[in-house]
């Protein structure tokens with residue numbers, strides 16, 4: 328059943344109209360504002376009246392009634408609509424709430440989010456109760472619905488059942504089918520995917536691709552199937568190709584692909600000087616990447632790269648709202664919109680000095696204002712991990728001919744193992760480590776060797792993974808047992824052990840996948856983990872993404888999945904899981 332909900336009730340709308348008629352007072356008025364008007368692409372002057380969470384009037388007039396109305400003089404400031412992140416993965420150690428709270432400090436007050444973790448870990452009812460709880464926060468959280476789990480797992484048909492998919496897609500907070508990593512199956516004739524793309528269209532929702540390196544022909548075919556946008560352009564010519572085929576393009580700047588400066592330079596070389604069908608995304612970067620901001624940082628880069636201020640701000644606001652058909656609520660400072668407004672000292676500095684989210688201050692004159700309510704995680708089914716089983720020395724057997732070789736943080740190739748894996752400890756003279764993925768319910772395991780991860784990591788155990796199963800990487804079986812024990816004790820997390828001691832841990836008490844700590848604290852924990860791993864021979868960019876993508880089959884070439892070691896190109900399980 329499609330939920331029928333209205334953002335504003337009839338009596339609220341009547342009140343909004345009465346305010347314009349001078350019969351009632353607004354709750355806030357921003358006077359003498361210079362603000363960006365995307366309909367005429369100009370900076371204009373006006374007074375902005377707000378009633379609770381809605382902009383009710385923008386123009387030359389001042390309200391007649393000002394009883395208990397907060398009046399703010401914005402004479403020397405510049406106002407823009409709240410920034411929008413069109414493609415967030417709100418679970419990269421942070422959780423949707425901590426990410427949203429932090430993003431709001433930098434003026435990003437609307438996020439369109441991946442449902443992957445909620446979808447894989449929670450029953451639909453719990454996930455939806457969480458979505459409703461997030462709606463009560465001052466930021467706006469929309470979602471996208473996956474059509475595949477980007478890994479190989481048992482019970483996929485059950486999870487992606489007709490009832491589940493219909494429920495998700497018809498949910499009002501879901502704006503699109505997102506990150507279509509399973510498109511090769513679609514090309515091969517999978518009508519399940521096509522059906523749900525068609526349904527999305529029928530419901531007026533979008534379909535977002537995941538098309539890295541796609542040829543013109545593939546892009547055309549995906550357009551015919553119904554794809555609307557893609558965020559995988561890695562060069563200016565990729566952007567050009569997509570625009571030429573009528574795609575909306577999210578320009579990405581993320582922890583594993585910090586591409587924006589290059590993309591903008593190369594777009595210019597390709598003759599692109601028009602940005603109406605472009606938007607910005609940070610694509611679920613890991614916490615520390617957000618140290619200096621979020622979408623505001625992307626606007627800053629665009630300005631530095633010579634993009635006009637109107638285009639740079641529009642890519643962060645109006646273009647996103649238009650693309651998702653939510654421009655009646657977002658993306659401009661005009662009547663009827665949700666009062667997400669950023670107050671800037673100057674158009675050249677996109678990090679706001681003050682932020683209104685749904686008409687509430689979340690930042691005022693540079694100081695954070697506490698406006699978010701506490702989330703009751705247990706109620707939504709995101710309790711600490713409680714494993715009823717133990718890891719045994721017997722599980723740590725790695726007599727496997729085929730290993731996985733890391734080319735970078737996320738690309739992994741197969742290789743033949745030639746080292747002796749029967750000993751309890753591998754030598755630090757090489758970069759091969761024991762690797763195991765073990766079922767969070769303790770039923771199965773997959774053991775192999777990971778080459779290229781590090782030379783000196785004795786034991787890294789993580790309940791953070793694509794599927795929520797447990798990853799073990801390291802040289803020492805004794806330390807792996809200890810790290811596992813500690814991870815279990817703290818209810819899930821990432822634990823690093825060495826010489827019989829825990830040297831670092833990141834507790835992830837929300838289902839073993841997400842931290843409950845505020846972003847700033849989490850960034851410190853993540854940075855420390857990165858430093859310790861680098862000191863021990865990890866040479867790539869992002870260890871958190873290494874963990875996440877070890878089992879993600881949207882990337883080449885081999886993956887360790889709940890079905891076994893998987894050859895992505897040939898779509899075959901090379902070595903199946905072992906039952907325990």
Ligand SMILES: Nc1ncnc2[nH]cnc12
Nearest residue numbers: 416477506610611875881
């Ligand atoms: N496909 C993906 N799944 C989860 N997180 C991501 N971050 C970037 N791409 C992602």
